Amino acid sequence: MIETRGLRKSFRSRAGRETKTVDAVRGVDLDVAKGEIFGFLGPNGAGKTTTLRMLATLIEPDGGEATIAGADLRKDPAEVRRRIGYVPQGGSTWDESTAREELVLHARMYGISKADAQRRAARALDAFQLTEYADRKCKTYSGGQRRRVEIALGIIHEPKIVFLDEPTTGLDPQSRAHMWDEIRRLRSDGMTVFITTHYLDEADALCDRIAIMDNGEVVAEGTPAELKREISGDVVLVGLDLAATPQAAQALDGEPYVNKLETADEGGLRLYVDEGATAIPQVLRRLDHAGLELRSIELHRPSLDDVFLTKTGRSLRES
Amino acid sequence: MKFARDTWLIFQRQTQLLLRNPVWVFVGVFQPVMYLLLFAPLLKPALNAPTQAEAYKIFVPGLLVLLAIFGGLFQGFGLIAELRAGVIERSRVTPISRLALLLGRSLRDVVSLIVQAVIITLLALLFDLRVFIGDLLLAYLMLALIALMTSAVSYGVALKVKSEDALAPLMNTVAQPVLLLSGILLPLTFAPGWLQGIANWNPFSWAVDGTRSLFAGDLGSDKVWQGLSITAVLAALGVYWAARQFARSVR
Numbered sequence: 007m008i009e010t011r012g013l014r015k016s017f018r019s020r021a022g023r024e025t026k027t028v029d030a031v032r033g034v035d036l037d038v039a040k041g042e043i044f045g046f047l048g049p050n051g052a053g054k055t056t057t058l059r060m061l062a063t064l065i066e067p068d069g070g071e072a073t074i075a076g077a078d079l080r081k082d083p084a085e086v087r088r089r090i091g092y093v094p095q096g097g098s099t100w101d102e103s104t105a106r107e108e109l110v111l112h113a114r115m116y117g118i119s120k121a122d123a124q125r126r127a128a129r130a131l132d133a134f135q136l137t138e139y140a141d142r143k144c145k146t147y148s149g150g151q152r153r154r155v156e157i158a159l160g161i162i163h164e165p166k167i168v169f170l171d172e173p174t175t176g177l178d179p180q181s182r183a184h185m186w187d188e189i190r191r192l193r194s195d196g197m198t199v200f201i202t203t204h205y206l207d208e209a210d211a212l213c214d215r216i217a218i219m220d221n222g223e224v225v226a227e228g229t230p231a232e233l234k235r236e237i238s239g240d241v242v243l244v245g246l247d248l249a250a251t252p253q254a255a256q257a258l259d260g261e262p263y264v265n266k267l268e269t270a271d272e273g274g275l276r277l278y279v280d281e282g283a284t285a286i287p288q289v290l291r292r293l294d295h296a297g298l299e300l301r302s303i304e305l306h307r308p309s310l311d312d313v314f315l316t317k318t319g320r321s322l323r324e325s
Numbered sequence: 326m327k328f329a330r331d332t333w334l335i336f337q338r339q340t341q342l343l344l345r346n347p348v349w350v351f352v353g354v355f356q357p358v359m360y361l362l363l364f365a366p367l368l369k370p371a372l373n374a375p376t377q378a379e380a381y382k383i384f385v386p387g388l389l390v391l392l393a394i395f396g397g398l399f400q401g402f403g404l405i406a407e408l409r410a411g412v413i414e415r416s417r418v419t420p421i422s423r424l425a426l427l428l429g430r431s432l433r434d435v436v437s438l439i440v441q442a443v444i445i446t447l448l449a450l451l452f453d454l455r456v457f458i459g460d461l462l463l464a465y466l467m468l469a470l471i472a473l474m475t476s477a478v479s480y481g482v483a484l485k486v487k488s489e490d491a492l493a494p495l496m497n498t499v500a501q502p503v504l505l506l507s508g509i510l511l512p513l514t515f516a517p518g519w520l521q522g523i524a525n526w527n528p529f530s531w532a533v534d535g536t537r538s539l540f541a542g543d544l545g546s547d548k549v550w551q552g553l554s555i556t557a558v559l560a561a562l563g564v565y566w567a568a569r570q571f572a573r574s575v576r
Contacts, residue, residue: 064417087419090418091418092418098410098412098415099410100342100407100412101410115334115416115420116420117327
């Protein structure tokens with residue numbers, strides 16, 4: 007659906023008399039498949055929005071190429087516009103207009119007839135549970151309602167791909183969960199969804215595949231599970247009495263699925279394994295066989311923050 | 326065809342929003358009416374005009390041109406609010422014509438200016454101003470071209486500077502010399518030679534002269550076609566430049 011090769015963009019900024027060139031995006035290669043939710047994860051200033059704005063035809067790349075929904079971004083941006091929807095980060099509705107007016111206008115900007123635009127607006131209002139407020143001015147809406155109007159605007163012309171720039175930033179937890187459901191619904195309608203986010207849990211829970219961007223470059227790409235597996239595998243925490251710990255360590259050391267074994271001072275073991283889910287039954291069987299009683303067993307999976315830390319050398323929360 | 330449809334779409338939307346807040350009619354007419362009531366009476370003795378009606382024939386066209394210049398130049402503020410709300414970005418991601426995004430807005434400004442001009446002309450009739458209708462329509466065409474140019478330029482500058490804080494002083498700085506060098510308040514026939522010399526380089530001075538000739542019923546005067554041609558060319562250039570800003574504006 008989206009294929010980019012070496013997409014680049016730099017900005018000139020003037021500070022006093024000196025002109026500085028900032029390389030906002032330095033050669034991005036992406037492959038996004040049809041019907042997936044693709045997440046673009048990274049700290050603020052990583053170049054996510056710039057990349058998104060290039061893909062949405064709002065700024066022209068300095069170099070590289072991209073094919074979006076079958077249309078060439080550089081040669082035929084007008085065709086790209088017809089096939090994509092874009093929901094900007096800072097909002098896109100006018101205070102004094104109503105949701106219905108905005109939806110009809112936006113549909114008509116795509117060349118859709120007035121009658122059809124009105125039908126589509128009514129359908130979208132219904133789908134996003136906005137019918138009740140449809141004829142009130144946008145300035146009276148809550149943050150969550152307004153964001154739903156904006157998403158509805160982005161898909162009113164039934165695009166093949168919709169780009170959502172930080173769709174849940176600034177929403178309360180409930181509206182955020184609601185928004186995730188809406189985004190999943192877009193996918194089940196057959197749309198390809200491309201979102202940017204700086205929330206790890208969002209990327210983890212919502213996205214089929216993610217690319218981590220830092221400093222203008224993609225530093226990792228894959229499904230959340232793949233990325234996490236790639237870095238360190240899982241950790242199995244085995245709770246044992248202090249007395250039983252050395253024996254257990256002896257029993258498990260050298261087992262093929264255990265990459266590394268650590269003994270905790272207060273008793274218990276930390277086992278580094280490739281895949282915790284398959285290792286746990288084997289651990290249980292081995293300890294049972296050795297006649298050792300264990301108090302607890304716990305699986306610890308690395309988070310995307312661990313992935314980010316390994317790839318960039320700092321935590322996403324700090325940056 | 327698509328372009329006409331797109332322009333109409335934007336024009337409709339902008340007009341609808343304008344009508345929703347009808348205060349503009351009052352605000353737009355209040356100031357010129359004050360000039361008409363409180364400033365114009367000074368003109369008969371000052372201009373040595375034989376009658377008050379003659380004085381109005383000189384003053385009203387100037388006042389209307391003033392309205393067209395200022396009405397247009399300050400439209401950029403509305404656009405900055407739209408930029409901030411993300412409405413422009415949302416439009417630019419659709420296949421709508423970029424020229425239509427500009428022209429739909431500027432035509433709204435032109436229409437609202439003509440409405441104001443008609444109200445002021447009607448009021449001036451009460452003060453014994455008399456204009457031949459054909460001349461008046463040509464004068465309105467001149468005003469429409471001026472407003473088209475100033476509003477387009479204002480939108481283009483707004484897209485470039487993106488902030489009210491920069492736009493306000495910029496527009497004021499442009500507007501003041503333009504105003505003083507166009508003989509809007511008092512005809513430049515009273516001006517010393519050097520001042521007239523500079524004013525000759527001010528296109529608005531030609532527009533004011535042309536409009537005055539039309540109000541005087543002097544349709545055959547060279548000033549009429551000169552004024553119309555100059556404003557038409559400038560309006561075309563202004564629209565062309567501003568539409569390019571719409572096509573490539575960033576953020």
